[in-house]
Amino acid sequence: MSAPEHRTATGAPRRRHGGGRGKGRGERLMVPEAEFTSYYGRPIIKPPVWKVPDVPAYLYLGGLAGVSAPLAALADLTGRPGLRRLGRIAAAGGATASVGFLVHDLGRPTRFLHMLRVLKVTSPLSVGSWILAPFGALSGATAAAEVLGVTPRLARASGLAAGALGPALTTYTAVLVADTAVPAWHEGFRELPFVFAGSALASGGGAGLLAPGDVTPARRVAVAGAALELAATAVLERRIGFAAKAYRTGRAGTVLRAARAGTVAGALGALASGFLRGRRGRALGAVSGLLLNAASAATRYGVFEAGMASARDPEYTVRPQRERLEARRSG
Amino acid sequence: MNPVNSLSGPLADPAADAGYAAGHPPRVGFFTDTSVCIGCKACEVACKEWNALPADGVGDHGAAGDVLGLTGMSYDNTGGLGASTYRHVAFVEQRVPARDSAPVDLGMPSTDLPGAVQPGADREDATEVRWLMSSDVCKHCAHAACLDVCPTGSLIRTEHGTVLVQEDICNGCGYCIPACPYGVIDQRQGDGRAFKCTMCQDRLGAGLAPACATACPTESIRFGPLDELRERADARLAELHDRGVGEARLYGRDPDDGVGGDGAFFLLLDEPEVYGLPPDPVVTTRDLPSMWRHAAGAALAVAGAVAAAFLGGRR
Numbered sequence: 286m287s288a289p290e291h292r293t294a295t296g297a298p299r300r301r302h303g304g305g306r307g308k309g310r311g312e313r314l315m316v317p318e319a320e321f322t323s324y325y326g327r328p329i330i331k332p333p334v335w336k337v338p339d340v341p342a343y344l345y346l347g348g349l350a351g352v353s354a355p356l357a358a359l360a361d362l363t364g365r366p367g368l369r370r371l372g373r374i375a376a377a378g379g380a381t382a383s384v385g386f387l388v389h390d391l392g393r394p395t396r397f398l399h400m401l402r403v404l405k406v407t408s409p410l411s412v413g414s415w416i417l418a419p420f421g422a423l424s425g426a427t428a429a430a431e432v433l434g435v436t437p438r439l440a441r442a443s444g445l446a447a448g449a450l451g452p453a454l455t456t457y458t459a460v461l462v463a464d465t466a467v468p469a470w471h472e473g474f475r476e477l478p479f480v481f482a483g484s485a486l487a488s489g490g491g492a493g494l495l496a497p498g499d500v501t502p503a504r505r506v507a508v509a510g511a512a513l514e515l516a517a518t519a520v521l522e523r524r525i526g527f528a529a530k531a532y533r534t535g536r537a538g539t540v541l542r543a544a545r546a547g548t549v550a551g552a553l554g555a556l557a558s559g560f561l562r563g564r565r566g567r568a569l570g571a572v573s574g575l576l577l578n579a580a581s582a583a584t585r586y587g588v589f590e591a592g593m594a595s596a597r598d599p600e601y602t603v604r605p606q607r608e609r610l611e612a613r614r615s616g
Numbered sequence: 617m618n619p620v621n622s623l624s625g626p627l628a629d630p631a632a633d634a635g636y637a638a639g640h641p642p643r644v645g646f647f648t649d650t651s652v653c654i655g656c657k658a659c660e661v662a663c664k665e666w667n668a669l670p671a672d673g674v675g676d677h678g679a680a681g682d683v684l685g686l687t688g689m690s691y692d693n694t695g696g697l698g699a700s701t702y703r704h705v706a707f708v709e710q711r712v713p714a715r716d717s718a719p720v721d722l723g724m725p726s727t728d729l730p731g732a733v734q735p736g737a738d739r740e741d742a743t744e745v746r747w748l749m750s751s752d753v754c755k756h757c758a759h760a761a762c763l764d765v766c767p768t769g770s771l772i773r774t775e776h777g778t779v780l781v782q783e784d785i786c787n788g789c790g791y792c793i794p795a796c797p798y799g800v801i802d803q804r805q806g807d808g809r810a811f812k813c814t815m816c817q818d819r820l821g822a823g824l825a826p827a828c829a830t831a832c833p834t835e836s837i838r839f840g841p842l843d844e845l846r847e848r849a850d851a852r853l854a855e856l857h858d859r860g861v862g863e864a865r866l867y868g869r870d871p872d873d874g875v876g877g878d879g880a881f882f883l884l885l886d887e888p889e890v891y892g893l894p895p896d897p898v899v900t901t902r903d904l905p906s907m908w909r910h911a912a913g914a915a916l917a918v919a920g921a922v923a924a925a926f927l928g929g930r931r
């Protein structure tokens with residue numbers, strides 16, 4: 286043995302992970318499980334420094350505002366003043382609070398205007414800031430006119446403009462988290478926009494259920510959103526491979542299971558409230574709407590936590606990359 | 617300038633891609649040959665000194681240190697790269713099969729103890745320790761995710777093809793931090809802004825090599841135009857393979873890899889993850905066009921759902 290052969294080396298930094306894969310326990314493995322190695326178990330990527338509740342709240346409120354605005358604009362056009370008023374206030378309030386959380390999360394909050402220093406399409410946060418800023422201004426003006434009861438024509442125009450921007454506000458945040466090296470977020474980049482869209486519809490529609498007068502459109506929006514969120518989450522967990530474990534285990538798993546239960550219950554309640562007359566229907570609708578909003582916020586928090594967990598554990602980074610590499614090597 | 621090229625794939629000249637006119641300086645980088653690293657940490661200290669960086673505790677890098685700031689990770693009490701640590705020397709101790717050492721007759725009287733290893737005899741499952749040491753640094757990626765996602769324009773490509781944070785612009789949004797596939801850039805506690813290796817931009821302008829490369833006593837860290845470094849690295853790899861060091865490999869050299877090739881690349885003696893490096897990193901913005909398409913589709917679904925909810929009469 287003249288040439289040193291070190292391929293069988295083992296040592297302190299090696300950590301073998303036998304047994305279970307993230308999914309498909311019953312599956313037979315066609316290739317032997319790759320040995321997972323790390324540097325003293327330390328994370329490979331840096332976990333985000335984004336804070337709780339700032340960033341999950343920013344994600345949730347953007348969704349709520351983004352759906353409330355078009356809901357209010359169409360309620361205005363179709364003569365539903367109760368839904369219009371509530372939607373306008375939710376849109377402005379959500380956008381304002383969302384900006385507040387975003388600024389609070391900055392390492393240098395006084396430099397928040399640097400967000401609008403350039404427009405970069407490669408930066409979802411830059412694009413998002415350029416959506417959020419005009420949306421905030423338009424929805425704020427609309428809500429001010431609503432509350433003060435002035436310039437209804439102008440409010441209609443600004444409300445429509447905010448309503449047109451709203452849907453973009455609900456989904457850019459999914460690109461924001463997916464456009465990172467965080468395995469649980471990046472691997473889900475196809476599904477997360479639909480998860481966030483569904484979650485936003487459920488919360489915006491749910492908020493609309495609190496309005497006086499006819500809330501039928503809000504109810505439909507809420508139920509459709511809940512269905513979309515549940516479906517998109519199921520697809521996400523099935524498709525993203527090893528990273529799905531981050532959505533199923535730990536705190537993220539617990540929160541997301543609770544969110545799912547809340548979404549199902551809220552959607553069923555919203556649906557049922559449409560068949561009940563008078564006071565009882567209103568009350569059930571309102572409770573369901575609040576439940577849907579709590580569930581939507583929990584979904585965002587759960588997705589956030591799944592990403593954090595997958596960033597902290599090097600296995601999420603190493604294992605899929607190693608498998609990709611081995612697959613490429615073996616042709 | 618090919619807009620697709622700007623997000624992923626081979627990129628001959630990142631500075632030109634960023635808009636620098638022809639005649640800009642050549643792309644420079646580091647070639648870190650870990651096979652000659654002696655773990656002296658001169659690079660770490662030289663970097664701290666030149667860049668006036670504080671010693672940050674291991675706690676700042678997420679490792680759980682004790683009261684003395686010791687990690688228990690061999691001689692590595694730095695922990696990792698961070699906002700005040702732009703060079704980090706990794707220490708790995710491995711138990712490996714003992715190499716068959718040539719018998720040396722010391723001319724000493726020997727009493728054969730039971731189980732004693734005879735000189736020149738088969739040592740079977742005897743083991744010895746192998747040391748791996750490697751000085752890690754920002755890779756100055758050809759396609760730098762940190763730069764792509766920075767919303768303020770604080771992160772820029774320099775005329776030398778490196779990646780630099782302009783600290784007077786950074787607002788501490790923290791986006792660059794999880795975007796980096798290597799876990800390099802971080803937020804400085806108490807300051808709020810993001811910091812990482814500058815490749816000593818202030819020395820490059822004066823025609824000097826970065827402090828770490830200047831201080832390295834074994835020339836494990838080599839600095840120079842990237843083209844030259846790649847040639848030297850290829851030659852070194854061939855030399856090691858000739859000498860029977862089959863496990864030597866280059867990491868980050870290939871312009872076809874997931875980040876378009878690193879401006880700072882390495883010669884390693886084991887798999888990248890052993891040193892805490894990702895085995896197959898990909899710049900996250902490679903998938904950004906698809907992400908925007910999916911987000912647009914989802915936004916249209918939202919608009920459609922809200923509009924459809926108003927169809928039909930009222931009840």
Ligand code: SF4
Pocket residue numbers: 754755756757759760761762763779795796797798799800801812
């Ligand atoms: S290694 Fe990370 S911090 Fe350095 S240029 Fe690449 S993406 Fe940016």
Ligand code: SF4
Pocket residue numbers: 762765766767768769770771781785786787788789790791792793809810
């Ligand atoms: S923390 Fe600073 S450098 Fe990093 S993305 Fe934000 S503004 Fe850019």
